[in-house]
Amino acid sequence: MSLRIYNTLTGKKEGFLPLRGKQVGLYACGVTVYDLCHIGHARSAIVFDVIYRYLRYRGYDVTFVRNFTDIDDKIIKRANEEGVDYSAIAEKYIEEFNIDMGGLGLEKPSFEPKATDHISGMIDLISILIEKEFAYRRDGDVFFSVERFKDYGKLSGRNLEEMQAGARVEIDEKKENPLDFALWKSSKPGEPFWKSPWGEGRPGWHIECSVMSQKYLGETLDIHGGGKDLIFPHHENEIAQSEAATGKPFARCWIHNGFVNINKEKMSKSLGNFLTIKEILRQWHPEVLRLFFLSHHYRSPVDYSEDSLLDAKTGLDRFYTTLKTIKEKIGIIPSTLTSEKPYSIPSPSRGEGEGGGVNLLEEARKTIETFQIRFEEAMDDDFNTAQALGYFYDLQTVLNSLLDLSRGQPTDQIRSLLDQGREQFRKMGWIVGLFREEPESYMDRQKKEGLKKLGLSEEEILKLIEERNTARKNKDWKKADDIRNDLLSKGIVLEDTPSVTLWKIK
């Protein structure tokens, strides 16, 4: 099996074949830094993070570029509102972006170029487009002529006539065709500007990506991506200007992720359902958000709600509980024991039926050993993380069965299987960015944050547990149950194990 990716350009899943052997150039459109990032940005970032990780796992040497749009009308507007320089706004939100991405546990891209660092490259590219007569000047502005680029519309699957018929395009007297887009905009008094052959001004939005991607990755990219909303006009325009200038294909494969809705509504500032990454991370562990997103295919829309995040949290808690139990059972030192010939242990709760005597160990071994290949198959199929995650649940179930089988001391064989399973969690978990934390630390964090929310202290809980255990020793079940119910009503669940009583947040 080899990697297949859905290409927006062709509308099909295609075998992935980089232009230069194992070298892969990956470009993802980043953000315009005029405000805090929201949960939609988080999804896009996580999707491309996983793609980046998986490609490297598959042995590709990936150069990953994600840009910052740090000059644009919205930034200028914001700067005017706050009475500061546009660059102060850009810097502030770049910093916030970095904090957010760090909080989400994302890998750093190879390069994170800023538009304003590449103005001269943009001027060069625009000059070429004028020279080749794909672009025209109007006063201090420069526009790209969509009519002169014959493939215009190939990415978004439309043609010029259709789009003009829709005619929801702002009429600009200066443009030859309403769909023409600005490569260079002359600056109004008081606006930031750069000098150019066409006068003082600033670049249009699309040109930066053409320039920066070319600079870091060459004229033809292996993969270019971003949110679905960027297909038109942004990516369409990037293709037009890049291919018009170089005469070469701009990107071989286009990947676009779907949107995030909130409670079934499109997220937008006007609806007031705009959730920032900071707000999410205040409430949820970053891996909860990841598990939630990656449980859906990256191209599908996904509906954010408290309930779905809670589902994801329940799942993640269980994973970490399993990992913690394994750690307690076999310690942290990887087992070097080789597995011996499997011996049959009658399954404790599966005694009847013709399947009696099913070799649970053999089943577990198979699940653990085939996990990686199944995981890879799922990821190879257009990064089907939902499927891949499904296999983690399967793996978890057999590991828990093994733990159940070895209530006392695990046999060497079980120990070895548990260790192998845990190793898969670590190794494949890296690709999806999950299970990165030490289980105890994860659990502790959950407890601490839970206690804070509930307004309880660990001391009083431990005191009540002790009191209850005394009652249990005296077989005072009434009192013991009262204490347990009391704690439960406060949101604390108790778990009696043979040795100690554990507690956790409900």
Added chain:
RNA sequence: GGCGGCAUAGCCAAGUGGUAAGGCGACGGUCUGCAAAACCGUUAUUCACCGGUUCAAAUCCGGUUGCCGCCUCCA
């Protein structure tokens, strides 16, 4: 108006020709003083609806209904 997407159990969700993954929830069992956790089992003869192609369709084709996105800044 144009273009595109989606519709799978109570909920979330994978599955694009070979007879419905997985998660959450619910229920029954094992374990337990009782619970909890974990495990085992049950929970869609069926994939919005109607036709068609095929030995075979959730998957392909045509139509109907409903929802959503893009066409304007947007991840």
